[in-house]
Amino acid sequence: MSATRTGRRPVVTGVGVIAPSGIGTEEHWGSTLRGELRVGPITSFDTSRYATTLAGQVEGFDPADHLSGRIVLQTDRWTWLGMAATELALSDASYDPAAHDPYATSVVFGAGSGGNDFGQREIQRLWSRGRQAVSVYQSIAWFYAATTGQTSIRHGIKGPSGVVVSDGAGGLDSLAQARRTISRGTPVVLAGGAEAGLTPYALTCQTTGGRLSTSCEPRTAYKPFDRSADGYVPAEGGATLVVEDPASAAARGAPRVYAEIAGYAATHDAHHHRDPSSDPRWYAEAMRRALADANLTPADVDVIFADGAGSRDLDELEARAIHVAFGAHAERVPVTAPQGLIGRMCAGGSALAAVNALLSIRDGVIPAVGNLDDPAPEYRLDLVRAPRQTPVRVAMVNARGYGGFNSSLILRAVSPAV
Template identity: 45%
Template structure:
């Protein structure tokens, strides 16, 4: 197939494989079970001594053994975030029953997002530099820290020579990556691996996250991260994320893809107006409207919203105002299962998309754990306590990054 053939083919962007690696689940179904039963991955950080830090809780991926997933030659050249990305990509491709054996190399591509880089790898190598000298620094430091390395390593490992991109837009980056992968599919690529993971749970990375001023200092894991709660004080950082396999509908059908989770039907990204601006609406509203317009749906067609859910009172209030403007008072169920994992930076959006697709598959809205009291002024129908079973066909997923990034995607079930 050539790009010239694309207009005559069904190029809807279908999700045919999920690869999840999260603090509360090392596989898609393990994670999904944890979401529905309220099993949290937030605990005291154990990678180093955190006793001197104001915040000591994190969504930490435990029991991941890199040697079980990757060949030995890759271990010396990869940061923990790249190991997560490679493992998640392998899982997604296995789930889709696809890869180099089923698709031509130039018809496959990779788009990933990364917000933090290879913090742990770089911190270790810098310590060698300071303690022992430059001759002890790994040659792999030249790329292991880099934001684009996950795209490169996944491409090399799977002989994917088509479009390759890397995006850096903090918490919004993962949705932006999926949007760019969709664009590649619409332009002629048969298959894209896309999403994001992040990890920075070493001393340097941890200090960098705390310096942002939005991390909760509450030490009770059940009360530290409370999206849309009257007692919200900030968020808990986490690590991990999700990689997805996205295929053109024609290509998936021709090769006999074993399953289709749904369609990524629309995406839009915006920036917030400058502080003090009065004539422009918030960028989150414009992103949501753009994604819905691209998907050809109205607000009334959205069955559930997976919120950005910053856990910072001012940001939660802003998002609630946007949701009211889009859907009216209590107009649509809203959920934030990320309260079980912490905010995963570039991994958060793709993990929410995977969760949304599982919700559509099983007709259930997962609850927002631990949140108890939503201020009346927010006017949102936040799903609390227990999963809500109802027919679902279309979901809106939102993400906001620091410094004004906004991103939104619309996903719909395969039957919609």
């Protein structure tokens, strides 16, 4: 168990969302509960030569509304989205890092693909116009740690900071690292992740994985746990969470506490760099160890926010892992994957899944599996078909990363008194 120095688990005091489902947490949450499908044709470049032409895009986002012109010039779209989500999270938590000791705050984000748009543009300049045409900022804008670095610079943050690279599991892994950092004495950590992989280069990289849907219709594209699931569609966006020592939150009068990070575990299949293992035991082991870390049992879990890969083999593997980990309770615990409405956004997706779980705890409602029409009965899961009003005190959030990463996070409601 990774608790704070006071023996209490860290809490989440602020969240910020920038996603295809909305700019801002409440806009995102409302769209999610309404079941609005936010997948459509990619508009940022010509996809006529690609098998995949659909994605979840953040509409109406203007970086100038959130960042200075200098930062916009020096950074990539994924950093814009991540820093904008961070501003929203800090506002939600009523926390200004500059008002505290510089070493009292840390930044740890998950990242999966880096600065694709900036990098694509500068590589094209290199090959068409020569090295003198390449921006000096190329050396930092593409880098996986760019958002972490730019965020720490902007807010004068000097606490232990870093970046976690574990593909789609990165958002959850960043929260685990935040928990470790707090246990070592830093009271506040900004964690989560955002991605912006909708460029020719990034789409080509994802295509090589063989998991993208080739459907031309949003309604028949990314469909987690559906009989007709044939892959996922990519998306941009993500979320930032303010993770805090509960004593710090109480001392400064934090306006809200969403939940505590009660447990976490991660495993790795160690099977193949690309093809998943057909054995669900290591994914199940991550779930079991996360529950043990939280001192909970499967019967205590009110909802599972699943990875929901949207491929029949990966969805089946996840269902089997849930059955292995939950035993007789597997068919009784509600399972959801609202990301079917917006697409998969690598590390940003698992960060957003954690926010969805926090909002379920806050509002007592479980969102439906996104874009699910015909659930595969052989999975034997209680897949949520429509928003379900029910008290939620314990939520499990699961995520997998390309190459064999498995992560499981347990979020638990706390009493109003931090």
